[in-house]
Amino acid sequence: MQNPYPIAALNLNHWFGTCEAKKQALFDINVEVERGSLTVLVGPSGSGKTTLLTLLGCLREVQDGSVQLLGHELNGANGSLLTSLRRRLGFVFQAHNLHNSLTARQNVVVGLQVHGTLPPEQSDEAASHVLGLLGLGDRLDYLPANLSGGQKQRVAVARALVGNPDVIFADEPTAALDRESGGNVVALIKRLGRERGTTTVMVTHDNRILDQADRIVTLEEGRIVDKSS
Template sequence: MKLFNKDITQTSTAALPADQQGPIRIKGLNHWFGSGEARKQALFDIDLTIERGSLVILMGASGSGKTTLLTLAGCLRDVQDGSVQLLGQELNGADENVLVACRRRLGFIFQAHNLHESLTAMQNVRMGLDVHGPQARKDWKAPASHLLNLVGLGDRLDYLPGNLSGGQKQRVAVARALVGNPDVVFADEPTAALDKESGHQVVSLLKRLGTERNTTTLMVTHDNKVLEMADRIITMEEGRIVKDELPHR
């Protein structure tokens, strides 16, 4: 599969200004779930700064708080206590409009592909562009087909998800997340549905985006095969960061 011998910068739409000091800066972050006696703390006093263009892997056992951290940093959950600055914007207390504006600068890759079954691969990828306004809606074909080519689906542009394999669907979802030229990509087990080679290629693509476009990636994974590509590996246990290290190369 020819994934990495193409110019990914062609996918760029309007470049969005990114924070100079680090797109994700977290200080004293605490988070709880439930209320009353059932209230349970999920995150304890998290401090974390992630540099621009880096590929950071979050690891930890189930329930360790990594997904909570990911959703808080990705403006998908309200910050209860502490500070989360995303692309220079404080999320604690931010209103819905601010959160929506922030989200438009992000790319999300979920464990499940969540593609619209009624839309073709091209149309699904287009959905990642249309949110950026009329110009993006007008000029969607070239970047959408380019991204699908990048993830190896150049010959499946007009396929409906029902006619694609699980791995192919996940690659369409990756293309959808990246087509809007995001400043930060949040990925939750993006390689879980992929075979070894495809998984490696997707993470390589994210890594290359970091190098060439300064795209920052925060990725939750249990896939040991991709750890060596990370710039940082953060390990969480019971709501706390217990290890923050460089990968063994």
């Protein structure tokens, strides 16, 4: 029977290293994520938050246990399935990973090309729209070198959102942003959840945005110690 949740982990364990250097990073993780919700992973540095995020987002191989993403089992999944699933996802990481030779708008258009959701003639319009929603309407043709760190982060957020992904995985997306910009990013993500059923899993140390979370999952030393709604 297919899992009703867009994301679910069951008895998930993970290790780094081999032989004597092998160290367990996650222990018996069990969690489900509701469709359209904003789930926030919190905990001290080294608690396993980013490791869990990358496993749920099929960016890291599942070693032991089960991860189901959008109705597909990731443990043992082949490369073609993983590639097709990634096209349905949006990713935001602390490193902006922008193309330095492309403008803000062109960087966002790259996100549309990955998803393949719009014909080329509509891509510029869609990229401009989402950048405008994030307060960058006057920076569309700026190269990354001419943007501040916070502006570059908002371009990276726009690139993740523009293809209307089924799921967004975000690692510290507001770390480089001031209170207003960070609040606008999270508000936009929440709106996508309400209007389009977009599911978001976010790692953060930013206590300013916790009150917007539908669910807070707390990790300590690789274990879930609290799951509160």
